[in-house]
Amino acid sequence: MKKVLLFTALAAALTAGLAQAGEKLVVAATPVPHAEILELIKPTLAKEGVDLDIKVFTDYVQPNVQVDQKRLDANFFQTLPYLKSFNEGKGTNLVTVIGVHVEPFGGYSKKVKTLAELKDGATIAIPNEGSNSGRALILLQKAGLIELKDPKNAVSTPKDIAKNPHNFKFKELESAMLPRVLDQVDLDMINTNYALEAGLNPAKDALIIEGSDSPYVNFLVARPDNKDSAAIQKLAKALTSPEVKAFIEKKYSGAVLPAF
Numbered sequence: 001m002k003k004v005l006l007f008t009a010l011a012a013a014l015t016a017g018l019a020q021a022g023e024k025l026v027v028a029a030t031p032v033p034h035a036e037i038l039e040l041i042k043p044t045l046a047k048e049g050v051d052l053d054i055k056v057f058t059d060y061v062q063p064n065v066q067v068d069q070k071r072l073d074a075n076f077f078q079t080l081p082y083l084k085s086f087n088e089g090k091g092t093n094l095v096t097v098i099g100v101h102v103e104p105f106g107g108y109s110k111k112v113k114t115l116a117e118l119k120d121g122a123t124i125a126i127p128n129e130g131s132n133s134g135r136a137l138i139l140l141q142k143a144g145l146i147e148l149k150d151p152k153n154a155v156s157t158p159k160d161i162a163k164n165p166h167n168f169k170f171k172e173l174e175s176a177m178l179p180r181v182l183d184q185v186d187l188d189m190i191n192t193n194y195a196l197e198a199g200l201n202p203a204k205d206a207l208i209i210e211g212s213d214s215p216y217v218n219f220l221v222a223r224p225d226n227k228d229s230a231a232i233q234k235l236a237k238a239l240t241s242p243e244v245k246a247f248i249e250k251k252y253s254g255a256v257l258p259a260f
Contacts, residue, residue: 022051025231028063028075031056032196033101033248033256034218038076040247041238048238050231058176060129061086067223068092074222074232076100076239077193081131081154083221089130097227098236099217101248102257103192105135106206107143111186115143115207120166122186128172130155135216136189137161143208192255203254217259 025045029035035056042052055072057063063075064086078086080096087094112118126136134156140146147163148156158170171185178190179198192202202209210216220239222232238244240260248258 022046022049023231024051024053025235026053026055026073027235028055028057028066028072028077030058030060030063030077030193032193033103033252034076034193036251037100037239037244037247041235041241041244044238044241044243045234048234050234052235060175064090064092064094064221067094067221070223073226074220074235076220077218078221079131079135079216079218081134081216082129083219085130085155093224094221095224095227096219097222097232098240099219099259100239100244101218101259102210102214102216103218103255104202104206104210104214104257105132105139105189105191105216106195106202106209107136107139108182108188108190108195108200108205109186109207110183112207115145115187118145118166118168118186121169122166123169123171123184124187124189125171125173125178125181125185126158126189127175127178127191129175130157132175132191133157133172139189139208139210196252196255201253201255 027038029038035054038052038054045052060078063077066072067075083094086092127133131154134154137148137156138151141148141151146161149160149162153160173181175191175194178188179194182188195202220236226232245258248256
């Protein structure tokens with residue numbers, strides 16, 4: 001009888017230990033603001049039995065590659081146009097789970113104080129990834145600097161420019177590299193997460209910036225086989241909680257906007 005009771009007690013302790021440890025969820029994110037937001041909700045998820053393991057990346061490719069290869073469970077860093085472009089280009093089938101926030105895309109300069117000061121032949125740096133390239137060019141068109149063949153083409157490149165009256169030169173670089181050339185170009189079109197990492201304040205420093213009506217929402221992304229799992233859904237709920245909304249509004253002062 002004692003042996004039975006001892007076995008029962010050990011089994012209960014083991015079960016309790018496993019419950020306390022929780023289900024592990026490995027999620028990729030870029031440092032700012034994505035990883036910071038995930039760190040905020042980590043204690044909340046732990047109480048719900050989800051052990052959140054945050055893997056920080058500084059590029060936009062590996063987080064998707066590794067989720068597709070099932071080396072990671074999900075990622076949090078990208079917009080829907082970028083995801084669609086990636087899936088089409090890489091033959092992957094990653095899916096959105098929930099939209100969390102918008103990072104208004106902006107243009108920065110250390111050489112001019114207004115867009116009107118840009119001289120003919122000025123150099124403008126833009127991302128070289130399809131959707132981010134299109135996002136930058138669409139914003140430049142809205143500012144009246146260029147005209148695109150199709151203003152609604154989310155993956156436009158400099159080859160899709162119909163009119164360039166000021167003969168601007170375009171320098172195409174990986175998004176993560178753009179802050180590093182801010183001193184070398186006349187206008188630098190930078191994703192907000194990289195701008196924040198570089199110490200820029202989009203709300204104050206950008207010469208041109210998307211409005212709150214930007215369609216480029218940042219999504220939690222997973223695979224078809226795990227997007228509806230209990231752990232992923234708990235993460236999705238936590239990412240769109242009042243706690244996260246208040247954190248975004250206070251922490252980023254308009255540089256990042258809640259999308260829920």
